[in-house]
Amino acid sequence: MMYNEEFETLPRQALEALQFKRLQATVGRVYGSVPFYRQAFEKAGVRPESVKSLEDLQRLPFTLKQDMRDSYPYALFAAPMDDIVRIHASSGTTGKPTVVGYTRKDIEIWSELMARSLAAAGVHKGDIIHNSYGYGLFTGGLGAHYGAERLGASVIPMSGGNTRKQIMIMKDFGSTVLTCTPSYSLFMAEAAKEEGIDFRSLKLHVGIFGAEPWSEAMRGEIEAKLNLCAIDIYGLSEIMGPGVAIECREAKKGLHIWEDHFIPEIIDPQTGAVLPEGERGELVITTITKEGIPLIRYRTRDITSLTYEPCACGRTHARLSRMTGRSDDMLIIRGVNVFPSQIESILMRIEGVEPHYLLIVDRKENLDTLEVQVEVDEQLFSDEIKVLQALSHQVEKEIKDLLGVTCKVRLVEPRTLARTEGKATRVIDKRTLS
Incomplete structure (x- = not known):
């Protein structure tokens, strides 16, 4: 099912023509109304009239999260505060929060794109959506909520926490969709x-699960334990919130990014060079319809690849491969690049291991060390010591064989590692702690 078939199935040529028209308008707007962009463009030697094709996007400078923090709170806004009807912000756990503002039109577009996303996941008007994303400054809860109402489905605004009550509500209210x-x-x-x-x-x-990287193996675990079809959704507050891209239920092979509103690029995170279709790198997004805070070539730090191959669902918008992590979350251990999701994929293939783990990185005698703490199921934990030792050695060997990094595996009791209602903490890097 499609929510807006006309735009979701635009032929590539028409889609790119629309992108170019909207890109030109956005570039002209930020140049004229946002001092940061005017200065950045002039430093790069470009002006709005320099953008004569979609390829000229590569000539424009990147926008970084630090630029948003430096512009705290409103210096990147392209609309007057009188026109801003909603303000969201990141948690700011690693510095000042990134602040985003929405005009009424921005909220309308966000609602439609979330409605499109829900429809792509197989949600329809008769569904009851149990929304456990957090409400408040975090964009997840309200983004999913407005999309659900736009689609015409019923929405239960649970937010996070009080897990036992959540389960009771799902049971008693007949919830059909979980977010x-x-x-x-x-x-x-x-x-x-x-x-x-x-x-x-x-x-x-x-x-519909998002806000943190997760593996294909974890999808299988979720589908088996929750008895549902697990769909990956992507978004980030700086760009819009949830609903930037989503898997379609027909294929579940990559996330359709709504290209009539966002232009995606994949770059080499080290050099900034644009990579060819299919190559994995850092996702860069340019917004082309946002009024409150348009962003030009925003470096998301998320690692993925891009394909324009036709999809079985009939949607013509490009697809992002599953996010494997973030370029700033990549661990370098004795010269080996490791993403937490790679270790997760290995753990999920091993019988007896639960999908709850923690990576602890440290440095001892000038050498990096990696400890993998992972829960095992109750039956296995009560087994003989030699069985647990064999399992530890198996996990260590598979990580070494597949990733080339030596680690120490520590098996822990079920429900030992901390649980969270939001994004899971997967890594403690003691090398960066003072």
């Missing part, structure tokens, strides 16, 4: 098991 982070969905599965509730007795048919 939350993938790690929280597995936490829900644990809590339901403790309460003696089988997810197979619920009416859920699809879960």
Whole structure:
């Protein structure tokens, strides 16, 4: 099912013509109304009239998260505050929060793109959406909420927390769709098991999970434990919020990014050079319809690839491959590049290991060390010591064989590692702690 078939199936030539028209308008607008962009363009030796084709986008400077922090709170806004009807912000855990403003038109577009995304996941007007994304300054909860209402579905605004009550509500209210982070969905599965509730007795048919990288192996784990179809959604508050891209239920092979509103590029994170279709690198997004805070070539730090191959669902918009992590989350251990999602994929293939883990990186005697703490199931943990030792050695060997990095595996009891209602903490890098 499509929410806006006319735009979701635009032929490539028409789509690119629309992108170019909107790009020119956006570049002219930020040059004239945002001092940061005027200075950045002049430093790069470009002006709005320099953009004569989509290829000229590469001539424009990047926008970084630090630029948004330096412009705190409103210096990047391209619309007067009288026109801003909503303000969201990041958590600011690593510095000042990044602040984003929305005009009424921005909210309308966001609602439509989330409605498109929900429809692509197989959600329809008769569904009851149990929304466990956080409400407030975080964009997840309200983004999903407005999209659900735009689609015409019923929405339960649960937000995070009070997990046992969430499960009761899903059961009693007949929820058919679950939206939350993938790690929280597995936490829900644990809590339901403790309460003696089988997810197979619920009416859920699809879960839409995002806000953190997750592996194909974790998808299988979620689908088995929650008895639903697990769909990957992508978004970030700086660009819009959830609904920038999503998998379609027909294929589940990459996330359609709504190209009539965003222009994606893949760059080499080290050199900034644009990479060819299919090559993995850092995702860069230019917004071409936002009024409140348009962003030119925003470096997301998310690692993915891009394909324009036709999709079985009929949508013509490009697809992003599953995010493997962030360029700034990549661990370098004794010269080896490692993403947490790579280790997750290995763990999920090993019988007896639970999908809850923590990577602890340290430096001892000038050498990097990696400890992988991972939970095992209750039956296995009560087994003989030699069985656990064999499992530890198996995990260590597979990580070494597949990733080329030596680690120490520590098996821990079920429900030992901290759970969270939002993004899961997967890495503690003690090398960066003072």
